[in-house]
Amino acid sequence: MKGNAVFKRSYNQCLRQLAGQAIGASLPSESELAQSLEVSRTTVRSVFASLIDAGIVTVAAGGRRLVRHPGEADYFPDLQTLSAGAAVARRFMEWILQGDFRAGQLLNAAELARQFGTSTTTIREHLAQFQHVGLLERRPNSSWLYKGVTPAFATEIYDVREMFELRSTRSFIELPDDSPPWRELDVIEAEHRALLANIDEDYRTFPQLDERLHRVIHETSNNRFIIDFYDVISTLFHYTYRWNRSDEKQRNTVALLEHLDYIEALRSRDPRAIDARCRKHLRTARATLARSIEFGPFRSPSSPAGVSA
Numbered sequence: 001m002k003g004n005a006v007f008k009r010s011y012n013q014c015l016r017q018l019a020g021q022a023i024g025a026s027l028p029s030e031s032e033l034a035q036s037l038e039v040s041r042t043t044v045r046s047v048f049a050s051l052i053d054a055g056i057v058t059v060a061a062g063g064r065r066l067v068r069h070p071g072e073a074d075y076f077p078d079l080q081t082l083s084a085g086a087a088v089a090r091r092f093m094e095w096i097l098q099g100d101f102r103a104g105q106l107l108n109a110a111e112l113a114r115q116f117g118t119s120t121t122t123i124r125e126h127l128a129q130f131q132h133v134g135l136l137e138r139r140p141n142s143s144w145l146y147k148g149v150t151p152a153f154a155t156e157i158y159d160v161r162e163m164f165e166l167r168s169t170r171s172f173i174e175l176p177d178d179s180p181p182w183r184e185l186d187v188i189e190a191e192h193r194a195l196l197a198n199i200d201e202d203y204r205t206f207p208q209l210d211e212r213l214h215r216v217i218h219e220t221s222n223n224r225f226i227i228d229f230y231d232v233i234s235t236l237f238h239y240t241y242r243w244n245r246s247d248e249k250q251r252n253t254v255a256l257l258e259h260l261d262y263i264e265a266l267r268s269r270d271p272r273a274i275d276a277r278c279r280k281h282l283r284t285a286r287a288t289l290a291r292s293i294e295f296g297p298f299r300s301p302s303s304p305a306g307v308s309a
Contacts, residue, residue: 035180135147181216242292
């Protein structure tokens with residue numbers, strides 16, 4: 001399970017790199033790609049074999065070459081690229097935010113383990129993650145109190161997110177230009193521009209792109225507390241945003257443009273510019289979350305839908 005997720009995650013990452021290359025471009029060597037993807041050469045050989053089987057890459061006298069750009073159908077679904085534990089955490093978050101749960105209700109670890117087909121130990125580990133950010137509270141007899149996503153909760157968690165992300169940008173801009181995170185940023189920027197060009201049809205694909213940009217920044221911190229924090233909040237925020245889709249295309253367009261400004265600031269390596277554009281984007285994201293919470297998953301049809309952007 002773990003190895004399969006690693007392969008699928010590496011395959012998707014390689015596809016994203018190839019999406020920005022010209023047709024006919026040579027692929028890097030096994031060792032170069034293994035270093036870029038931070039996986040073993042065995043995994044890279046499996047990735048190359050699958051690219052060839054899919055008709056994306058061909059083997060010629062001069063080595064491996066790109067013969068077509070990957071399409072959406074070539075990628076593995078995001079859930080399949082996660083580790084077993086991360087997949088459980090994401091499924092749990094989707095279930096609790098899209099289900100009939102309200103603040104004050106109790107969850108039972110043993111029942112959740114049966115529902116998700118995993119061990120109670122795994123469930124408890126991930127419930128503890130949500131406890132650390134204040135979403136759950138542990139109670140006696142293996143039960144957990146769901147405290148709900150409230151405006152006060154959103155304010156507190158965004159204060160921490162801003163602090164962690166600004167710290168991570170300092171690590172990012174210290175990396176050399178040819179490091180994997182900068183190459184990944186090139187691909188992410190190209191995908192932002194492609195999405196903007198097709199925003200009317202593809203605006204709902206933005207959350208995956210949003211997560212990749214912020215994750216590549218957070219992971220350069222090499223700080224497990226920052227990285228673990230982002231694993232939880234990215235899942236939480238993206239499911240909460242779904243509570244209000246009345247202005248989804250508009251807000252995703254705004255976020256895309258703010259991302260491009262943020263990326264430009266990162267390229268400048270100017271801490272002041274980075275600080276200003278990061279804070280501006282996170283203020284917008286905070287407001288989006290607040291509107292989604294106001295809309296809420298349990299709002300009656302006659303209730304107000306919240307403030308438009």
